[in-house]
Amino acid sequence: DIVMTQSPLSLSVTPGQPASISCKSSQSLLHSDGKTYLYWYVQKPGQTPQLLIYEVSNRFSGVPDRFSGSGSGTDFTLKISRVEAEDVGVYYCMQSIQLPTFGQGTRLEIK
Amino acid sequence: EVQLVESGGGLVQPGRSLRLSCTASGFTFDDYAMSWVRQAPGKGLEWVGFIRTKAYGGTTEYAASVKGRFTISRDDSKSIAYLQMNSLKTEDTAVYYCTRAVAATPYWGQGTLVTVSS
Numbered sequence: 001d002i003v004m005t006q007s008p009l010s011l012s013v014t015p016g017q018p019a020s021i022s023c024k025s026s027q028s029l030l031h032s033d034g035k036t037y038l039y040w041y042v043q044k045p046g047q048t049p050q051l052l053i054y055e056v057s058n059r060f061s062g063v064p065d066r067f068s069g070s071g072s073g074t075d076f077t078l079k080i081s082r083v084e085a086e087d088v089g090v091y092y093c094m095q096s097i098q099l100p101t102f103g104q105g106t107r108l109e110i111k
Numbered sequence: 112e113v114q115l116v117e118s119g120g121g122l123v124q125p126g127r128s129l130r131l132s133c134t135a136s137g138f139t140f141d142d143y144a145m146s147w148v149r150q151a152p153g154k155g156l157e158w159v160g161f162i163r164t165k166a167y168g169g170t171t172e173y174a175a176s177v178k179g180r181f182t183i184s185r186d187d188s189k190s191i192a193y194l195q196m197n198s199l200k201t202e203d204t205a206v207y208y209c210t211r212a213v214a215a216t217p218y219w220g221q222g223t224l225v226t227v228s229s
Contacts, residue, residue: 039215048219048221048222049219100146100214
């Protein structure tokens with residue numbers, strides 16, 4: 001299985017400040033088809049997970065542009081340029097180049 | 112509007128079985144693989160397994176933690192995906208979500224709670 005390791009596991013951010021979450025995979029997520037199968041989800045309190053980013057850097061429909069994804073191979077990052085109160089939740093990276101696995105989750109709270 | 116509704120959760124004793132259902136609407140069910148993801152209380156997300164479409168053989172894949180105990184099936188005529196869970200263990204206690212497709216999916220059900228306890 002591919003192991004997904006996120007850091008930090010928790011983050012406390014002042015509104016308006018940036019935030020960054022790292023996700024490292026134990027194997028490359030670059031497929032021979034040229035795509036990299038790395039996704040980001042957020043689970044807000046009391047809600048089901050929501051898709052934020054697909055294939056490393058593509059924002060899903062309706063996701064604010066303050067969210068961005070980057071990276072390649074085994075190292076990936078989710079950045080929030082200016083955190084807002086509504087961004088509170090647990091952020092998960094996920095891979096699907098092999099049987100899907102999630103990272104442990106990173107809890108974002110507002111200072 | 113895409114809707115996924117899970118049902119069948121509840122309290123079950125260790126070693127017993129339970130079958131969950133995921134009833135889909137708002138899209139052509141036959142065209143999509145269907146997945147199950149679970150979340151133990153206070154824990155993170157764990158992918159359980161998925162079933163491909165009939166066009167891709169309707170084959171299944173499972174996480175190692177459930178392989179040999181859980182079986183996913185689908186009834187395209189009813190737009191329902193099933194998760195048959197046998198030989199349940201206390202560590203299977205979780206909210207079980209069904210999702211459309213395997214990854215990059217915005218479509219999740221609300222989940223159904225399975226509690227395995229004596």
